[in-house]
Amino acid sequence: MLLPTASSAEVPLFCVAGKAGIGSGQHIVFVTGEEYYRSEEGMVMFAKLLAQHHGYKCTVLFAIDPSTGQINPNRNDNIPGLVELQTADLMVIFARFRELPDQQMKHIVEYVNAGKPVLGIRNATHAFRYSPASTSIYKDWDFRSTKWPGGFGQQILGDTWIAHFGKFQQEATLASVNPDNRTHPVLRGVADSLFCHTDVNSVERLTADDTVLMYGQVLSGLAPDAPPVTDHRQDKQMPFAWFKNYIAPSGKQGRSFTTTAGASLDWQSEDLRRLMVNAIFSLTGHEDEIPEKTNVEIVGEYHPTSTGAHPDSAWAR
Template sequence: MMKNRVKDSFLLITIMLILSARLATAQHRDLWSVYKGNEGPGKGKHIVFVSGDEEYRSEEALTLMAKILAEYHGFKCTVLFSIDPKTSKVDPNNQTNIPGLDQLQTADLMVLLIRFRELPDAQMKFIDEYTKAGKPVVALRTSTHAFNYTRNKQSPFAKYSFDSTVKGWEGGYGRQTLGETWIAHHGVHGKEGTRGLINGTMENHAILRGVKDIWAATDVYTIRNLTGDSKVLVYGQSTHGMTPKSPLSYEKSVMPVAWIKNYTNEKGNTARIFNTTMGASVDLLSKDLRRLLVNACYWAIGMDQQIPKESNVDIIGEYNPTMFGFGNFKKGLSPADFEIKK
């Protein structure tokens, strides 16, 4: 009798622990979004999108790109967000918390649009491990200055800071891994846009397949000099005004706005890197910019030969991006609220 009671109690406790663990996992997964992916060339591949910037609405931009890559191209896409740990709501101003970075352990590609993050070591280690594994990166806009260590300068990851002076890591993650760090605004921020100019010497590159007409509302960034074997795919000409019909600003020189490079880390692992200084949520109203990014994801993973002649990048459902600016993000929303429905 006593043995049966003990056995029953043990079984009950076991069931409760399993249910509790499952509930905790389900609640934890509510902190990010997952698009399982339809049939397509990307089936079986996993892309992790890491959003987190105060100004350019990465939470909207990367959600759109994830849905397109899952719906039309078959990739499983996971979107991570900066989260307020007290409310579990998306808060781009929170620079110290992006739950779910452990998803990078199964990722074939990391897509970044982050700015001045200083993540705890327990989270940052997954980006570090991913980078050391020699896996590819597609980076947008402020990712050139992805990290800024001001709170814990003793962190082993402080060398990733955009202003790092650590030997071998000058300019931090942006300069060493992606090709450049934050320098300045070349165009007039909030008054001038970017007209994309295809580099004629690279026009046959797979990433540029079907890409002809790029215009972005964000301004051109200053690029001092790109590192390593960087090759420019698209230059940016500033425009007088912030509409696609705005005239070109011939008074200003062109700057690289999209390039590729190889990054070889200290372990000798080499990764394909694509970087663009465009990519705000409003920039993605440009169909050919969306196509450039989709093609870049294919290329980064090593699927050059599978890039369509004209990648399907049609917007799914409604997409009404928020204009860039500090404090303009949609407040009080959970990751599920950003999921784009058909």
């Protein structure tokens, strides 16, 4: 897949300068690399939106096939440009089962160890997976870690990978506002419920200190008007969007926001985009400035494609 814009001949990434707005002078780095949910589409859309409407400088990094220089999320060992995190005010991570070389991974680790804010999307709960033979000094960031229980996902975002609660590519999500937190500033301008194409993920390890803004209910199909399931899952909803105060391995404290939404199709929802942008405002120090209805109009064209993994041949074009 061709890059939307190659900002550097040496580092294939997408970068857009911020205009005037609430985030003027701040830098958001999006770290993508997952096979199913077209993060390379959705995060570029957000980069344009945030730069145009809200003033943030935005950089989107991708999983790159080094032999072609093109995006290929099947390559789990290469996300060039992570040095950009050195100047980031926010890391948005949408990655799955990455096993990055230490010289790349160190930038993510250093960012988190500084206690800086993190926004995790969908697969970020299991962003890293190391092979048994790995000698990486960052193996404990693996989502299966027992030494640092649950690795990055559980320790920084609030939970690691458990399972699909809804059926993948068969059952969508109806996300509803947690009435206990309806007045939270990040929910300002967000409808009481919204539809997502992605299924509900199991989330079971959040604590009383975490702030759940929305819960996800399993629907019986993929259409917005599909009714909820009527089996054993009908009375159980899973956290869909939440804040966490984390403690980094360095001992520094930071703050994260996570949503189990994330397919590029999901972001067609104005309410979901507003939830995302409001969370970004909060994480970058602007929670008190969240307006009644944050501008989340898509900039330019946005044509999201279907969920699903593609073979390498599909990316070599």
